[in-house]
Every structure is written in structure tokens, then in C-alpha cells.
Amino acid sequence: MGLKANYLFAVFFLAILACSERKYEKYESNKEFSSWNKVQPIALVIHGGAGTIKREDMSPEREKAYREKLMESLNVGYAVLADGGKSVDAVIAAIKVMEDSPLFNAGKGAVFTHDGKNEMDAAIMEGSTRNAGAVAGISTVKNPITAAYEVMENSPHVFMVGKGAEQFAEEQNLELVDPNYFRTERRYEQLMKIIDSERQQLDHSSIREMELEDPFFKDRKFGTVGAVAVDAAGNVAAATSTGGMTNKRYGRVGDVPVIGAGTYADNATCAVSATGHGEYFIRNVVGHEIASIMRYGNKSLDEAANEVVMDQLVKMEGSGGVISIDAQGNISMPFNSAGMYRGYIREKGQAQTFVYNDEDEGL
Amino acid sequence: MGLKANYLFAVFFLAILACSERKYEKYESNKEFSSWNKVQPIALVIHGGAGTIKREDMSPEREKAYREKLMESLNVGYAVLADGGKSVDAVIAAIKVMEDSPLFNAGKGAVFTHDGKNEMDAAIMEGSTRNAGAVAGISTVKNPITAAYEVMENSPHVFMVGKGAEQFAEEQNLELVDPNYFRTERRYEQLMKIIDSERQQLDHSSIREMELEDPFFKDRKFGTVGAVAVDAAGNVAAATSTGGMTNKRYGRVGDVPVIGAGTYADNATCAVSATGHGEYFIRNVVGHEIASIMRYGNKSLDEAANEVVMDQLVKMEGSGGVISIDAQGNISMPFNSAGMYRGYIREKGQAQTFVYNDEDEGL
Numbered sequence: 001m002g003l004k005a006n007y008l009f010a011v012f013f014l015a016i017l018a019c020s021e022r023k024y025e026k027y028e029s030n031k032e033f034s035s036w037n038k039v040q041p042i043a044l045v046i047h048g049g050a051g052t053i054k055r056e057d058m059s060p061e062r063e064k065a066y067r068e069k070l071m072e073s074l075n076v077g078y079a080v081l082a083d084g085g086k087s088v089d090a091v092i093a094a095i096k097v098m099e100d101s102p103l104f105n106a107g108k109g110a111v112f113t114h115d116g117k118n119e120m121d122a123a124i125m126e127g128s129t130r131n132a133g134a135v136a137g138i139s140t141v142k143n144p145i146t147a148a149y150e151v152m153e154n155s156p157h158v159f160m161v162g163k164g165a166e167q168f169a170e171e172q173n174l175e176l177v178d179p180n181y182f183r184t185e186r187r188y189e190q191l192m193k194i195i196d197s198e199r200q201q202l203d204h205s206s207i208r209e210m211e212l213e214d215p216f217f218k219d220r221k222f223g224t225v226g227a228v229a230v231d232a233a234g235n236v237a238a239a240t241s242t243g244g245m246t247n248k249r250y251g252r253v254g255d256v257p258v259i260g261a262g263t264y265a266d267n268a269t270c271a272v273s274a275t276g277h278g279e280y281f282i283r284n285v286v287g288h289e290i291a292s293i294m295r296y297g298n299k300s301l302d303e304a305a306n307e308v309v310m311d312q313l314v315k316m317e318g319s320g321g322v323i324s325i326d327a328q329g330n331i332s333m334p335f336n337s338a339g340m341y342r343g344y345i346r347e348k349g350q351a352q353t354f355v356y357n358d359e360d361e362g363l
Numbered sequence: 364m365g366l367k368a369n370y371l372f373a374v375f376f377l378a379i380l381a382c383s384e385r386k387y388e389k390y391e392s393n394k395e396f397s398s399w400n401k402v403q404p405i406a407l408v409i410h411g412g413a414g415t416i417k418r419e420d421m422s423p424e425r426e427k428a429y430r431e432k433l434m435e436s437l438n439v440g441y442a443v444l445a446d447g448g449k450s451v452d453a454v455i456a457a458i459k460v461m462e463d464s465p466l467f468n469a470g471k472g473a474v475f476t477h478d479g480k481n482e483m484d485a486a487i488m489e490g491s492t493r494n495a496g497a498v499a500g501i502s503t504v505k506n507p508i509t510a511a512y513e514v515m516e517n518s519p520h521v522f523m524v525g526k527g528a529e530q531f532a533e534e535q536n537l538e539l540v541d542p543n544y545f546r547t548e549r550r551y552e553q554l555m556k557i558i559d560s561e562r563q564q565l566d567h568s569s570i571r572e573m574e575l576e577d578p579f580f581k582d583r584k585f586g587t588v589g590a591v592a593v594d595a596a597g598n599v600a601a602a603t604s605t606g607g608m609t610n611k612r613y614g615r616v617g618d619v620p621v622i623g624a625g626t627y628a629d630n631a632t633c634a635v636s637a638t639g640h641g642e643y644f645i646r647n648v649v650g651h652e653i654a655s656i657m658r659y660g661n662k663s664l665d666e667a668a669n670e671v672v673m674d675q676l677v678k679m680e681g682s683g684g685v686i687s688i689d690a691q692g693n694i695s696m697p698f699n700s701a702g703m704y705r706g707y708i709r710e711k712g713q714a715q716t717f718v719y720n721d722e723d724e725g726l
Contacts, residue, residue, distance in 0.1 A: 130646045136616075137524055157615045158642045161500055162525045164614025251527025252520045253499075260623040260648035279521045283493045285623035285651040292655030 041329035042081040044229040045344040046073050046094050048104045050275045050321040051223070053339025055356055066103060067353045070343045073097040074351040077227060082349065087237035087271075088126045088149075091227035095122075095145040095239050098225040102184045104341075105223020107143060110182050110243025112191040118182035120243050121256045122148040123263035127236035127271055127327070132158050134257035135165040139182070142175040145241045148257070150174060158259065162251075187246070194247045224256060226273025228265070228325045236271035236327055238263050238287070245278075254278025260288035267327050269294040270301050275340065276313070276320010284312055290324060301325070302363075305332040331363055404692035405444040407592040408707040409436050409457050411467045413638045413684040414586070416702025418719055429466060430716045433706045436460040437714040440590060445712065450600035450634075451489045451512075454590035458485075458508040458602050461588040465547045467704075468586020470506060473545050473606025475554040481545035483606050484619045485511040486626035490599035490634055490690070495521050497620035498528040502545070505538040508604045511620070513537060521622065525614075550609070557610045587619060589636030591628070591688045599634035599690055601626050601650070608641075617641025623651035630690050632657040633664050638703065639676075639683010647675055653687060664688070665726075668695040694726055 048070060077094030081087070099107025110118040122144035123134035133152025136159075141147045150172040151160050160168055170176060226240040240263045242256045255262035255278035262278065264287025265271035272287035286308055293304035305324045313320065314336050321335020323342060333342050335357070343353035344361075354361055411433060440457030444450070462470025473481040485507035486497035496515025499522075504510045513535040514523055523531055533539060589603040603626045605619045618625035618641035625641065627650025628634035635650035649671055656667035668687045676683070677699050684698020686705060696705050698720070706716035707724075717724055 125646075132646055155613070156642065157613070158645045159616040159621070161614040161616055164612060168613040249527065250518070250520070250531040251524040253522040253524055258522070258621055258623070259645050260621070260651060264648070279519065282521045282622050283488075283495055285627070285648065288623060288648040288651050289655070292652070292659055296655055296659030 040230075040232050040234050041347050042078075042230060042232055043325060043329045043331060043344065043346045044074060044077045044081060044090055044094060044227065045323040045325055045331050045333060046070060046077070046098070046225070046227045046342065047273065047275050047321070047323045047333070048098055048225050048341030049223040050319070050335045050337045050340035052337060053341070053355060058355070063355060066341055066355065069098065069101050069103055070341060070353040071351050073227075074343050074345040074353070077229065078345045078349060078351070081229060081231055084232055086233075087229040087231040087235050088124065088239075090229040090231065091124065091237050091239040092145055092149055094227040094229075095225055095241050096143050099143050099145060099241055102186070104225045105243045106225040106241040107243075108182060109184055109187065109223075111187050111223060111246040113244070114191075114195070114247050114249040116188075116191065118179065118243055119248075119251075120144040120182075120241065121253055122239070122241040123257045123259060124148045124152055124239040125237065125259060125263055125265040125271070126152075127238075127265040127267040130266055132259045132263075132265075134159045134259060134263070135169075136161045136253045136257045137251055138162070138165050138169070139179045140166045140176045141169045142177045142181065145239055146174050148239070148241075159257065161253075182243075187243075190246050198247075224262075224275035226263075226275060226323060228271040228273050228323050230271070230325050230327055230329050234267065234327045236265050236267055236325055238265040238271035238273045240273045240275075255281035255286070258282050260285050262287065264288050264291060266291055270304075270324050270326045272305075272322050272324045274320060274322045276335075276337070277318050280313060280316050280318025281320065284308065284316065284318065286313070286322065290322070294326075301330045302332040306334045309334040309336055333361070333363075403593075403595050403597050404710050405441075405593060405595055406688060406692045406694060406707065406709045407437060407440045407444060407453055407457060407590065408686040408688055408694050408696060409433060409440070409461070409588070409590045409705065410636065410638050410684070410686045410696070411461055411588050411704030412586040413682070413698045413700045413703035415700060416704070416718060421718070426718060429704055429718065432461065432464050432466055433704060433716040434714050436590075437706050437708040437716070440592065441708045441712060441714070444592060444594055447595055449596075450592040450594040450598050451487065451602075453592040453594065454487065454600050454602040455508055455512055457590040457592075458588055458604050459506050462506050462508060462604055465549070467588045468606045469588040469604040470606075471545060472547055472550065472586075474550050474586060474609040476607070477554075477558070477610050477612040479551075479554065481542065481606055482611075482614075483507040483545075483604065484616055485602070485604040486620045486622060487511045487515055487602040488600065488622060488626055488628040488634070489515075490601075490628040490630040491596075493629055495622045495626075495628075497522045497622060497626070498532075499524045499616045499620045500614055501525070501528050501532070502542045503529050503539050504532045505540045505544065508602055509537050511602070511604075522620065524616075545606075550606075553609050561610075587625075587638035589626075589638060589686060591634040591636050591686050593634070593688050593690055593692050597630065597690045599628050599630055599688055601628040601634035601636045603636045603638075618644035618649070621645050623648050625650065627651050627654060629654055633667075633687050633689045635668075635685050635687045637683060637685045639698075639700070640681050643676060643679050643681025644683065647671065647679065647681065649676070649685060653685070657689075664693045665695040669697045672697040672699055696724070696726075
């Protein structure tokens, strides 16, 4: 063969090699990265739920309240990371701020079930060990995310539900509250309106009217809070907490406590916290699907997250979004609904918050 | 460029093309297959739990009882498929036979919680729509798998737990039973033995002695029943049902009702039902991991199932196994424990059952 043919042959051989090696490239480089890189970036991303959040429906005061609380959550969580703390502690700190606020459908702002109760779900996972904890259908723990953490840290189990989970939380000395602590008038009114509309067999257009009257009412299927972070050791973590769907019945549980669906973390790929129409997120195993597209499909975090949220979920008409982060501090937070309360904070310590789908995230 | 160089360039180009197209090859060919192939094979695979099931601990009578019941389950499920029925109906029929038998830790043979109750979990998923249904912590539905099916078919939800799930089952006119229906003396004795051993703070060696006395006792963490099938239309389905862990507390839920972990189905890849130490199966998102390795990692069903069960789970010391099937009727049923009650039946209608890890499955 002539020189040119030899050259082409070499290019061909290298191309084949590159193809076959491609899928583990990211995985290996992650490992390397966290072991020798001296400036491992720290970062925290949060969400406060996705839904039909539109600028024209939002008052300036309401928007300001959301942005301020998101900012507070980011700063509290970031302080843990900046102090050399673990990502798992940062996501808990960030989530607790949102659980304690009546603005979000989690903890204090949880929506009501059909029977007029507040039943909450939460989950947490750490990427270094892939250890995880989840609780569903609990009504007495002030911060449900702390119950999920105790399941992960202090039990041989991953998932506990109902009274049993509450008993475990009590034995772990978590702060318990009277179930009435979770009652907020705004959420209770939402329940009453929906039950009324069912009783009178109103059609969808009157539900639509209620939505126009009260922008919060629209989010009745989508409210959730979540956080993902990477710490100075290069470990990622994910946490999610929710009050579920307004007017839910039959002990319905969504994607939040389903490890792999609404909450997932693995240092080799990414940490994901989802918010949206939970049934679709379970069926698509959203968190683990993003991780799998990265690991086996050789895509970046942003490509993988967008493929799942903007293509797979859209095809199924599964509304919502995710926040996600990888061990290098890359961030992706796609959503296919009109808005998603969200924000992030990176090395420089400047928190950024976003609500609508036309804001420049600067990522 | 000369002729040779042109030729090399063409080969190079085709190689790149082949590389980039590879990952969807299986997905596309599946779709094609089910649309034009006239001899779509039907097949059903079942398991009755994995654990430290050893030949030397097993009496001939006991082994015979298990094999006969597995055979009955296979034949009942296969009759549905042979009759042109759906894979989802075949797996339900097969599971009900095992739920109704006291031999398996599901339905009638469910183990006891620490509080002396039988709390059951079940899930089902169909591969054509990726629709799914799951229930956890139910005590009054005779066949928990039928409750999971009703959640999938007749509710907008995927996952229901506890009393709410029972209420839904009742409204769907499922057969309800007094919780005492699930009490079997063998299982109750097992609970008493474990509680005794805890009370007396016996060490692990006396648990080991109990295990030697009673082979069934060993399976206290692993009992589950499951089925996967492909029907004449090329649609796969998966179903799993369990009584959970003997002496379980705190409303612990394992991998069975966690869609993506213990139960998963997608025509584009495979249907999986798992059995084993549930916590590890949740953290590894076992069912969806097998599907992802096929879809994005371009591996066969058998390669993917073995990678997860014999490598990933073994590294984490997660004991157990899976049964899995794809739309072409390929079957894989790896397990990393000493034994797994299992069997399959294909076109010729000859059911095969297996218990130990040294039996030739003829796959």
C-alpha cells in the first residue's frame, strides 16, 4: 500500500478504536478527575417544582417571594459545601429550607389528600456508595427528608412506608409534629375547590377557570422540591421531597421515593432530582435513564437529561423537569412545562434563580 | 485519490456509520420483527425465589412439591399464551398459582412482619405501553398481583400503598380475605424463632443452626415469586409478588413494587422480574439497568442480565437473581445464590423446572 493508503488505514483503525472505547470514556475520566484534580468544583442545584408557571399569571410579590426562598435555600446548602461538607448534607440543608416554607408542596406547604390529610414522600441518595433512603405516606415528621436520611444511614433498609416509617423516625429522635402543623389554608382551599368541582361534575373548563384565578392551583400535580450537589471530594448526592398530588386517593405514591425514578445518584454518572407528573417519571425510570444514557450511550449530562425530558417524556406527554449534576460540576436542568422554580450556585458563591422557560441560565 | 484509497475511504465511512447506528439496532429490529414475523415465539419464565437452596438440605418430597407447583404455574400461564392471550394475562395467571400455594413467600405463603402481620407487595408492567401498576403493604387482597393489575388498568396512578391500596382493590371488586387467610404455621414459627433469637441476643451462629435445621428458614430475606412472558403479538410483560422479609419492621418495602428495580418491561429491550436482597436491587435499579445495557450498551439479553447479576450485584454482595425475556423469546435467568426456584416453557409446550445452580437449563 502507498503512503496515502497507509495513512487512511491508520485513521480508519483509530476511528474504530475511538468508537469502541467511547462508552466508558466519561466513566473513567470521572474517576481520574476526582483523584488528581486539586480544584474540584463544588455546586448545588435546587428546584421547587415544575408546572404551568407563566409570567402573565404571576404577581411581582409572589415571584419575589419564590426567588428569595430559592436564594435562601441555595445559600444555606452552599454554606455546607463551602465549609468542606458533604454533598448529602448540603442537599438536606437546602431541602429543609423549602420544606419549612409554605410556598412549596413539601413539608409545611404540602397539599391535601382527598381525605383532608397531608401525606408526604421523600428520598435521598449518595453517589459514592449508591446508598439510598426513601419514605412514603408519612404525616408526623416535620422534615420528611430527614426521615429518608435516617432510613439510609441508620437502617439496613432503603424504603419504608406509612406508620412504620413514622415509628422509625421517632426512634431516631427526629422532630415530630402534630399532623395539623402541615395544614395551610391556601392548600386546604385548593382541595375544597377540586372536591366541589367533582361533586358538581363540573367539566374541565371550570377547572381551567380556577387555574386562571389562582396560579398555584395549576401546580396541584407537580409540586415537589429537590436538590442535587457535588462536594469538594467529588461526591454527588440527590434529594427530593413532596406532598404529592392535591386530592390524591388510595395511598397514591409518585416518583419521588422511587429510587431510579424521581431520585438517583451515582458518582460515575450524575445525581438527578425530578419534578412532574410522577406516573410518567416512574414508567420512564427518569433518573436512572439519564444516568444510563451517559454511561452506556456515551452522552454528556446535558445531552442525556435533554433526551429524557425533552424527547422521551414529551412523546409520552409526561410534564415536568429535572435538575441534574455530575462529578465535574456540570449542571443541566431541562423541563418541558411552562416553568420550573429552580436555581444553582457554584464556586463563586453567586446564587442564580429562575422561574420561566425563557430565562438565560448562563450554563 | 486512487481506487484503493477510495475503497478504504468507503469502508472507513461505513464503519463510522455502523458504529453510530449500533445502539438502536436491537431496538429497531425488535419493532420490525413483531410486525412481519409470522412465527413470533411465545414463552413464559417464572421464579419462586432465590436463596441458599442446596441439594443436601432438601428432601426429595419437598423438592418434588416445589417442582410440581412450578410446573403447574408454567402450564397455567402457557395456556393463556397458547390460546393467543396477552403476556400480561399469562404472567398474572402464573403468579396466582404461586400466590395460592403456601410453598412460596407471596400470597398464602407470605412471611410475617415483626408485629405478626402479613404485608404484601406486588407489581406488574407491560412492555408495549410501559404502563405499570404496583402496590405495597397490603394485607386483605387474596391475590396481590391482581391489585397491581387494577392499579395499572383502572387508575391514573402507578403506585398505591397501605389502606388506600386496599380500598382501591375493594372498589375494583377484587377478592378480599380476612388477614388470617395468609397465616401459615410454618411461617409463623419462623417469625417466633427469629424474635426469640433477638430476645436472647443469640449470635449469628445460632441463626445458622436454625438455618441448617430448616432450609426454608434461610430464604427469609429472599422469598418472592415472579413471571415474565412474551406473547404472539411480540409484547413482553413482567410481574412480581412477595410477602417481604420475615420479621420486617417499620413498613419496610423491598424492590418488588419499585418499577425499574424488581419489576420492569419494555418491548424494545426486555421484561425482568427479580428476587433477592431487595435493598441492593433497588440501589442498582436492576431491571432497568439490564434494559439499559441492552439498549445503550448494545449487549444481548443474556450478556446484560449476567453483567448485572453476576458482576454488579456480586461486587455489592447483593444476593439473588432475575428471570428475563426479550421480544424474540430469548430467555436468561442468572442468579448468584446457591439456588433459585425457576422454570420456563416455550413453543413446544414442554415445561422445564430448576432449583439448583448446577442444572443444565438448555438455553
